[in-house]
Amino acid sequence: MNKPLQVFIGSLLGDGNLFLNKGQYANYSEMHSLNQKSYLLWKMKLMSKLFNFAGSPYIFNKYDKRTKKEYPTIKINSSDSKKLKKYYKIFYKKGRKTVPKTYLYKLNGLGLAVLYQDDGTYHYGGYTCTIYTDKFNYKENSLIKKFLQDKYRIKCVICYRKYGYYLFLKREETNKFLKVIKKYIHPSIRYKLGHLYEPNNPKIINSLDLISKYKKKYYLKNKKRILNYQKQYRIKNGKRKNN
Numbered sequence: 356m357n358k359p360l361q362v363f364i365g366s367l368l369g370d371g372n373l374f375l376n377k378g379q380y381a382n383y384s385e386m387h388s389l390n391q392k393s394y395l396l397w398k399m400k401l402m403s404k405l406f407n408f409a410g411s412p413y414i415f416n417k418y419d420k421r422t423k424k425e426y427p428t429i430k431i432n433s434s435d436s437k438k439l440k441k442y443y444k445i446f447y448k449k450g451r452k453t454v455p456k457t458y459l460y461k462l463n464g465l466g467l468a469v470l471y472q473d474d475g476t477y478h479y480g481g482y483t484c485t486i487y488t489d490k491f492n493y494k495e496n497s498l499i500k501k502f503l504q505d506k507y508r509i510k511c512v513i514c515y516r517k518y519g520y521y522l523f524l525k526r527e528e529t530n531k532f533l534k535v536i537k538k539y540i541h542p543s544i545r546y547k548l549g550h551l552y553e554p555n556n557p558k559i560i561n562s563l564d565l566i567s568k569y570k571k572k573y574y575l576k577n578k579k580r581i582l583n584y585q586k587q588y589r590i591k592n593g594k595r596k597n598n
Contacts, residue, residue: 369473380435468539489519
């Protein structure tokens with residue numbers, strides 16, 4: 356796949372969506388925080404080589420039910436297109452977005468980078484990352500997991516929270532994953548590169564400091580219980596060795 360198509364497919368697996376209009380056409384839509392304006396416009400410029408966009412990006416305040424607050428948001432919409440209807444039929448089943456194996460396995464580092472920039476988070480305190488694939492079911496998450504293992508030898512764990520499934524990469528796997536996508540990350544999203552991006556070092560140091568303070572506070576609060584547990588563990592482990 357060429358560069359615009361990689362960005363488009365990566366976006367469809369991420370924050371991009373297709374909608375059917377009057378049965379004959381489909382249109383593409385995507386929105387992000389206004390803080391990610393330059394990233395979204397970069398994607399729009401590349402995808403415009405595949406299909407046309409309808410006018411200028413739309414900026415508005417979006418209400419978030421979870422936080423009960425409004426946030427500045429930017430949205431792009433394409434014109435109606437028969438070409439996009441073809442992709443709608445491939446990526447959507449009964450109105451729900453899915454993961455077509457054929458297109459998933461065509462993703463290279465760029466397409467994977469787009470998916471991560473859309474739905475990924477780096478955890479500064481643990482040198483780990485998460486990809487929030489909660490729009491997909493367990494079977495589809497298993498397919499993405501297998502793809503990462505097959506093509507890049509990257510292992511991940513499928514986890515669940517109340518909003519749906521997500522993929523968690525441990526420290527070593529995160530390092531391998533970020534190295535695959537590093538050169539494709541948009542300048543405004545480099546903060547998601549974690550330890551591979553030097554300006555993030557103060558954030559990492561601060562996160563490690565907070566974790567250390569939390570562990571110390573937890574230990575002091577639960578010292579008696581922890582020491583008792585350690586004592587019982589040593590007694591139990593000693594009995595096993597003697598046997």
